[in-house]
Amino acid sequence: MSLTTTPTGPGRAGTAVPPAQPTALGPTGGSGVGSVPGRETVRQRRSGRDAAVTATGALALVGVVATVWLGLWVTPPDRFMGNLVRLLYIHPSIAWVMYVCYGVAFLASLLYLWPRTRSLRFDKLAGASSEVGVVFTGLTLVTGSIWGRPTWGVWWTWDPLLTTTALLFVLYLGYLAVRRIPGEPEVCARRSAIAALVAFVDVPICYFSVLWWRSLHQAPTVADPITGKTYVHGSMAWTLLLSFVTFTLVYVWLVARRYRLFVLAEREGDEGLALAIEERRAESLQGHA
């Protein structure tokens, strides 16, 4: 087993993509002879990874608390929008995370389809990331709607960004439905990866077609990319920046946890079957005795 020679330590465990799950039952079954040191190493490695995930979660929590405090108490109200400006500290950062989610899901699907990097790890990552993405799309729509009501006077408007976001929401709900089609893991993964690519290609087409249709959403006004001038200053700028970092951490933590859940569910599927067979066998032996 190559596991015993793999270097351990929490150093490389900070990413959202944990290495392969070598603890899943091998073809030899439970009590292989050489598996004891390997298991130790794996346990150490996993505890390092778990610590990194927990640390990310703790950092994210601290960030959320700090964002709430800064956003609600420290920063001043806006000259034009008053207290409504405080939505600035959640709505753009949630929308940012939404794009990160779908971007990661798209890249992971591409990596899965590419024969050299084909690994079910990327399938799980795509699944975890897009699931989080759907949640954040819902949050983007809700926070945007809450912001839109007092500033534009309507809960909803058929603006390109809003319409595209709503379509994204249903599009990826469909993708999640494809993921749930039962079947062999490889078959499901390939089907899901293709569905993710197809959905992703649709997004720009949606956006530009609706852009033509009508337009009202404010263009991004945090910074002007041409003049390099920023429009948000002082404590507001820092809070905005903090919110982006915070929500990104929340994303990393959620995806890591969801990924782990995929791995555990897979293990339950494998080991649960073996366990059930053992139990039935024990029952029948008892019956004979």
Added chain:
Amino acid sequence: MWRDALLVAGKDLRIEARSKVGLGQVVPFALVVVLLFGLALGPAAGRGSVLSLAAPGLYWVAVLLATVLAVQRSFAIEALDGASDGLKLSGLDPAGIFVGKAAAVCGQLLALEVVLAGAVALLYDRHLAGGLLLVASCVAATVGLVSVGTIYGVVSSGTRQRETLLPLLFFPMVAPILLAATKAWDAALAGTPGRGAGWLDVLAVFAVAYLAMGTVAFGPLLEDA
């Protein structure tokens, strides 16, 4: 590839000619939808009424609903008697199978669109002006619709939830087609075809993009189905 496509399209159209499911069920269904819109938004007809103004949009929603049925039918004929295994083992080029199946559905839908356009003109009292733009947008939109439909048709065909899965996947995906086709028809019927030319481009982009995607993706998807 093209020979295989012709073969598959010919087979599907022959099955349709013999079973007449499209003619006997899909076309009447689309007409029922047109009638239902009349009941929901009527009873007033004539210039300026809601029905007359909304006619292009209602027409395309009816086409979208009929497309789902046509695509489901196209894969239902492969579901029985191990036909899908036969298709996989036939050695035909998967891209050809994709183009063939899409072309067969496309042909049926174009025929349906002619009937439906007549019904809309009659029942919603809209004069069908701007003939060339109408026809061109119909062709471009239908190619896009059946491309997406055929990709997702094969994804959902092997599953037990195909009736519910296909519409969920299909409708969000073709939202840009609905938008662009409605706008193109709006412009054509209003007698200002110049406004619709840009929308025709959108339809063409969509059709080409998804036709290309389908020819690439259909092989692996068919294997798995």
